[in-house]
Amino acid sequence: MTEFIPPGTRFVDLPSPFPTRRDGALQGARIAYETWGTLDADAGNALLIVTGLSPDAHAAANEADPSPGWWEAMIGPGKPIDTDRWFVVCVNTLGSCKGSTGPASINPSTGDLYRLDFPPLSIEDCADAAAHVVRALGIAQLACIVGNSMGGMVALAFLLRHPGLARNHINISGAARALPFSIAIRSLQREAIRLDPNWNNGRYDDSTYPESGMRMARKLGVITYRSALEWDGRFGRVRLDSDRQDGDPFGLEFEVESYLEAHARRFVRRFDPNCYLYLSRAMDWFDIGDCCDDPRTDTRSALASIRLDKALVIGVHTDILFPLQQQEEVAEGLSAGGVDARFLPLESPQGHDAFLVDIERFGPAVRSFLDALEPVRDGAARIRA
Amino acid sequence: MTEFIPPGTRFVDLPSPFPTRRDGALQGARIAYETWGTLDADAGNALLIVTGLSPDAHAAANEADPSPGWWEAMIGPGKPIDTDRWFVVCVNTLGSCKGSTGPASINPSTGDLYRLDFPPLSIEDCADAAAHVVRALGIAQLACIVGNSMGGMVALAFLLRHPGLARNHINISGAARALPFSIAIRSLQREAIRLDPNWNNGRYDDSTYPESGMRMARKLGVITYRSALEWDGRFGRVRLDSDRQDGDPFGLEFEVESYLEAHARRFVRRFDPNCYLYLSRAMDWFDIGDCCDDPRTDTRSALASIRLDKALVIGVHTDILFPLQQQEEVAEGLSAGGVDARFLPLESPQGHDAFLVDIERFGPAVRSFLDALEPVRDGAARIRA
Numbered sequence: 001m002t003e004f005i006p007p008g009t010r011f012v013d014l015p016s017p018f019p020t021r022r023d024g025a026l027q028g029a030r031i032a033y034e035t036w037g038t039l040d041a042d043a044g045n046a047l048l049i050v051t052g053l054s055p056d057a058h059a060a061a062n063e064a065d066p067s068p069g070w071w072e073a074m075i076g077p078g079k080p081i082d083t084d085r086w087f088v089v090c091v092n093t094l095g096s097c098k099g100s101t102g103p104a105s106i107n108p109s110t111g112d113l114y115r116l117d118f119p120p121l122s123i124e125d126c127a128d129a130a131a132h133v134v135r136a137l138g139i140a141q142l143a144c145i146v147g148n149s150m151g152g153m154v155a156l157a158f159l160l161r162h163p164g165l166a167r168n169h170i171n172i173s174g175a176a177r178a179l180p181f182s183i184a185i186r187s188l189q190r191e192a193i194r195l196d197p198n199w200n201n202g203r204y205d206d207s208t209y210p211e212s213g214m215r216m217a218r219k220l221g222v223i224t225y226r227s228a229l230e231w232d233g234r235f236g237r238v239r240l241d242s243d244r245q246d247g248d249p250f251g252l253e254f255e256v257e258s259y260l261e262a263h264a265r266r267f268v269r270r271f272d273p274n275c276y277l278y279l280s281r282a283m284d285w286f287d288i289g290d291c292c293d294d295p296r297t298d299t300r301s302a303l304a305s306i307r308l309d310k311a312l313v314i315g316v317h318t319d320i321l322f323p324l325q326q327q328e329e330v331a332e333g334l335s336a337g338g339v340d341a342r343f344l345p346l347e348s349p350q351g352h353d354a355f356l357v358d359i360e361r362f363g364p365a366v367r368s369f370l371d372a373l374e375p376v377r378d379g380a381a382r383i384r385a
Numbered sequence: 386m387t388e389f390i391p392p393g394t395r396f397v398d399l400p401s402p403f404p405t406r407r408d409g410a411l412q413g414a415r416i417a418y419e420t421w422g423t424l425d426a427d428a429g430n431a432l433l434i435v436t437g438l439s440p441d442a443h444a445a446a447n448e449a450d451p452s453p454g455w456w457e458a459m460i461g462p463g464k465p466i467d468t469d470r471w472f473v474v475c476v477n478t479l480g481s482c483k484g485s486t487g488p489a490s491i492n493p494s495t496g497d498l499y500r501l502d503f504p505p506l507s508i509e510d511c512a513d514a515a516a517h518v519v520r521a522l523g524i525a526q527l528a529c530i531v532g533n534s535m536g537g538m539v540a541l542a543f544l545l546r547h548p549g550l551a552r553n554h555i556n557i558s559g560a561a562r563a564l565p566f567s568i569a570i571r572s573l574q575r576e577a578i579r580l581d582p583n584w585n586n587g588r589y590d591d592s593t594y595p596e597s598g599m600r601m602a603r604k605l606g607v608i609t610y611r612s613a614l615e616w617d618g619r620f621g622r623v624r625l626d627s628d629r630q631d632g633d634p635f636g637l638e639f640e641v642e643s644y645l646e647a648h649a650r651r652f653v654r655r656f657d658p659n660c661y662l663y664l665s666r667a668m669d670w671f672d673i674g675d676c677c678d679d680p681r682t683d684t685r686s687a688l689a690s691i692r693l694d695k696a697l698v699i700g701v702h703t704d705i706l707f708p709l710q711q712q713e714e715v716a717e718g719l720s721a722g723g724v725d726a727r728f729l730p731l732e733s734p735q736g737h738d739a740f741l742v743d744i745e746r747f748g749p750a751v752r753s754f755l756d757a758l759e760p761v762r763d764g765a766a767r768i769r770a
Contacts, residue, residue, distance in 0.1 A: 181608070182613075184641050185608065236565065249505075
């Protein structure tokens with residue numbers, strides 16, 4: 001299975017071995033990243049973005065790759081994450097297939113792809129790998145870590161496991177733990193992939209890619225990433241013109257079906273199925289209360305043990321995958337520990353993925369939080385304890 | 386494929402040919418039904434129940450079949466639908482595999498199963514077939530028609546196409562039209578079935594039943610029939626004991642996954658996949674505004690043209706498949722036409738399927754509505770025009 005590495009990607013090697021949380025270790029692993037803006041002489045203006053399950057590190061156009069990125073409207077000179085001020089780093093998560101080491105990478109001990117020999121992957125591993133990139137770039141403390149969706153989980157694990165490595169935090173449509181509705185959805189997506197005969201216990205190649213399973217998984221994803229409210233207005237009951245219907249008695253008929261099909265076609269063969277399985281399960285496993293080795297720690301006390309100056313926790317009313325109560329839980333837990341944390345529910349109709357498209361609401365919220373931050377100075381490199 | 390006919394089932398033959406709405410016709414078709422209570426001499430105490438996609442006509446225990454039915458807590462002597470007072474009829478929908486004619490029935494013109502030769506099925510056809518049963522039982526006017534879920538659609542089509550055949554109506558978690566979120570879910574369920582190689586364009590048998598596809602479809606159904614809120618309390622992040630995990634690296638691990646698996650196992654091989662496809666698509670096609678032949682009729686004006694005395698329209702806040710706004714739309718549309726219609730939103734945590742389990746809330750609502758109804762008398766056999 002091919003990896004899909006954007007042309008501007010750079011790499012940081014992880015320590016070898018890189019121990020993983022669930023009794024594994026990786027040899028010769030690396031993390032893909034991209035940057036925007038210029039790092040201050042005292043490395044005080046660094047901002048890290050950790051992503052959802054599928055994005056690569058190409059969050060926006062830059063000199064190395066001028067093509068638009070997945071958060072193009074948010075990152076750049078004068079944009080909400082203003083690269084005239086901030087040195088922005090975006091990492092491709094450990095376990096992905098977009099440049100960072102994952103199940104679709106070569107296992108140096110065998111010379112073959114890892115496939116299911118990749119060690120069990122946890123959100124904590126993704127956080128540890130991102131923290132290594134930060135340190136490798138010479139950054140003693142991030143001014144801010146921004147995490148979206150799964151990245152919201154990664155950011156919380158990062159903050160808990162690497163105290164002092166970030167001073168402020170924006171958590172967008174994230175969660176402190178997986179709850180059963182989202183576990184059920186992801187379990188079904190994994191089942192769709194695993195039921196595809198082409199999956200073959202992870203031993204597919206380009207000519208036997210489990211396309212049906214990935215298409216099902218992606219469609220189910222898109223259904224839960226958006227919202228009924230948005231679709232009522234956007235698609236209603238509009239049907240495809242008859243020349244766009246395929247003649248199959250149970251084939252595509254409504255616009256919403258065609259929309260799902262188009263999304264699925266853009267995704268399959270652009271993401272590795274085994275990587276999808278590993279990252280999906282990592283999300284199910286995540287509970288910030290399990291991040292520490294102390295079994296008495298629960299979700300709330302773990303959140304309350306995170307040290308930060310300020311946090312902005314954003315969610316949207318129409319999110320069914322990471323519902324608003326989960327962002328409220330994050331904000332309340334951080335506040336309970338003394339963080340100046342603000343919970344900001346937005347009225348976006350677009351559901352979980354609103355942060356990608358509703359820049360009108362998310363842009364000003366992110367901009368005003370970042371504008372109010374002080375840069376980290378050498379003398380301020382340790383946060384308030 | 387076997388049909389699954391409860392032992393107490395009785396049958397009414399439909400007129401032959403029975404014309405279907407989308408340019409088809411059925412020969413020698415029949416509808417399965419069961420009854421409870423005793424029909425008055427003037428047939429004034431009749432109540433019809435039309436069901437969701439999958440139930441059979443065995444809604445509750447009766448003399449012919451003392452096993453518990455799918456709405457056992459709601460129907461019986463002294464229960465909310467009190468069979469000491471009402472003569473209750475429940476029909477298995479046209480297109481099902483539980484006794485009524487459907488794609489799993491014998492096509493008399495070939496002697497083989499209909500399979501995909503069954504004519505395109507619409508909610509209006511289901512309504513027309515139910516109306517025929519009512520008349521065949523000697524009932525000139527139902528005191529009430531009760532429709533749940535898909536049955537809420539069937540009931541509205543029944544009322545519009547057979548004016549005067551029912552005097553009052555309870556619509557539970559129903560809708561006047563399919564909207565894109567539910568269309569997307571059903572489209573994906575159908576795709577799961579159609580992608581199963583065993584489906585084989587509808588030409589499976591017991592030894593090649595498309596079990597994987599049906600399991601996926603059912604799991605997705607159950608996810609959308611219940612609610613995240615219920616599951617947070619019921620399952621949380623509880624894991625299966627290690628001896629209940631199957632050792633598969635991506636196998637069942639959380640209680641919620643085991644729950645879905647158990648639901649799926651109870652469903653597959655108990656429902657015919659082709660019947661599922663036909664009924665699922667019939668729901669997508671449904672818009673009460675299309676029930677009339679006048680293309681100028683929209684959803685609201687169609688609802689406002691329905692003549693009834695009283696209606697009770699119940700929905701629940703946590704329903705993501707038939708969201709509460711859809712029940713509000715039904716109640717408002719009926720009211721606009723002069724019906725004494727009450728919209729009753731309930732706080733049930735169980736989502737779309739709450740009517741099956743939250744008898745504590747649904748029971749009193751149904752009981753008080755029915756208790757206040759006058760029986761239909763001969764002289765009152767036509768509703769207010």
